[in-house]
Amino acid sequence: ETGVTQTPRHLVMGMTNKKSLKCEQHLGHNAMYWYKQSAKKPLELMFVYSLEERVENNSVPSRFSPECPNSSHLFLHLHTLQPEDSALYLCASSQDLTWNEKLFFGSGTQLSVL
Amino acid sequence: QQQVKQSPQSLIVQKGGISIINCAYENTAFDYFPWYQQFPGKGPALLIAIRPDVSEKKEGRFTISFNKSAKQFSLHIMDSQPGDSATYFCAASPITGNQFYFGTGTSLTVIP
Numbered sequence: 001e002t003g004v005t006q007t008p009r010h011l012v013m014g015m016t017n018k019k020s021l022k023c024e025q026h027l028g029h030n031a032m033y034w035y036k037q038s039a040k041k042p043l044e045l046m047f048v049y050s051l052e053e054r055v056e057n058n059s060v061p062s063r064f065s066p067e068c069p070n071s072s073h074l075f076l077h078l079h080t081l082q083p084e085d086s087a088l089y090l091c092a093s094s095q096d097l098t099w100n101e102k103l104f105f106g107s108g109t110q111l112s113v114l
Numbered sequence: 115q116q117q118v119k120q121s122p123q124s125l126i127v128q129k130g131g132i133s134i135i136n137c138a139y140e141n142t143a144f145d146y147f148p149w150y151q152q153f154p155g156k157g158p159a160l161l162i163a164i165r166p167d168v169s170e171k172k173e174g175r176f177t178i179s180f181n182k183s184a185k186q187f188s189l190h191i192m193d194s195q196p197g198d199s200a201t202y203f204c205a206a207s208p209i210t211g212n213q214f215y216f217g218t219g220t221s222l223t224v225i226p
Contacts, residue, residue, distance in 0.1 A: 004157070031212065040123070042116065043158075043203065043216040056213075090157050097212045099146070105157030 003027040006091050006106035013081065014114050021076040021109045023091030029104070031097045032074040034066060037088040037108065049074060050097045081113045117141060118206050120217025127224050133191040135220045137204035140185060144206040148214075149178065149189050152201045161202070162189070194224045 003026045013019050025032065034046040048056035049068040063085075065077040074091055088108040094101035119138045127133045137147075146165055150158035164171045164178040164187065171178045177190040191198055204217040 040218055042118070042218050043214075045213070048212075092157070094212060099209060099212070101212050102148075102160050103150075103158075103214065105150075105159065107155060107157050 004091055004093055004104050004106035006089075006109050008109055009107065010110045010112075012112045012114065013078070015081060015083070017081075018077070018079040020078065021089055021091075021111075023074040023076075023106055025072055025074075025091075025093040025104070027093060027095075027104060029093040029095050030071055031094045031101070032068060032071070033092040033094075033103070034074065034076050035090040035092060035105075037090055043090070047076075048097070055097065078111075081111075083113050086111055086113045116218075117215035118204060118217045120204050120220060122220060123218065124221040125223070127194045127222065129194065129196060129224055129226050131194050131224075133189075133194045133198070133222055133224070135189045135202050135204070135222070136186065137188065137206075137217050138184075138186045139206050139215075141206070141208070141215075142185070143208040144215075145209040146207045147178070147180065147187050148205050148207075149176075150203045150205065150216075152203065152219075154200075158203055191222075194222075196224045196226055198222060199224050 031050045036044040046060045047066040052068045067075040090108045091106045092103045148163035149161045151161040152158040175192045180187045201219045205214045207214045
């Protein structure tokens with residue numbers, strides 16, 4: 001157990017649905033991340049939060065909306081997604097955003113958009 | 115542009131053999147090179163990492179070889195075991211911040 005919990009593990013949604021992914025870390029870390037993992041592609045960093053403030057948004061479409069209410073919880077709100085958004089969405093945390101901190105990943109949410 | 119190039123995409127090795135995965139980068143600002151291991155249904159987990167002030171780092175059966183002049187680094191798994199079957203990702207990050215650039219992954223299968 002890595003200390004980072006993601007729910008749900010699997011999600012199937014239509015293009016008109018609204019859903020949310022949840023991530024919780026029990027490690028006392030100050031930084032949290034959303035990554036997208038697609039087959040045969042590098043992990044793509046989507047969002048970074050440090051002490052609940054967004055510090056990076058890597059040109060992610062507005063149909064993905066992150067929320068970080070506190071340093072232990074991170075959400076990814078989804079609406080009007082496209083089939084190409086189907087992927088494994090990984091949450092990660094690290095102690096801080098200082099140099100070369102180890103990332104702790106959750107098991108991910110496997111998203112299928114129909 | 116892909117910052118870190120990883121090969122091969124997939125690898126099949128006999129039990130007891132040596133598994134070798136290669137990565138290359140261009141950005142000379144990269145200063146930290148971790149390898150992550152991912153089992154099916156799980157998130158990636160840090161396996162081993164190296165900084166460019168050394169050419170090799172060994173932890174048990176896992177060794178990173180680093181060639182700064184060639185901007186290449188590789189993971190060697192000695193005495194490969196079926197339990198090593200997983201996807202391996204190399205990554206690189208610059209000296210400032212915690213931005214990681216990942217390779218595309220290598221699916222390793224170790225057959226008994």
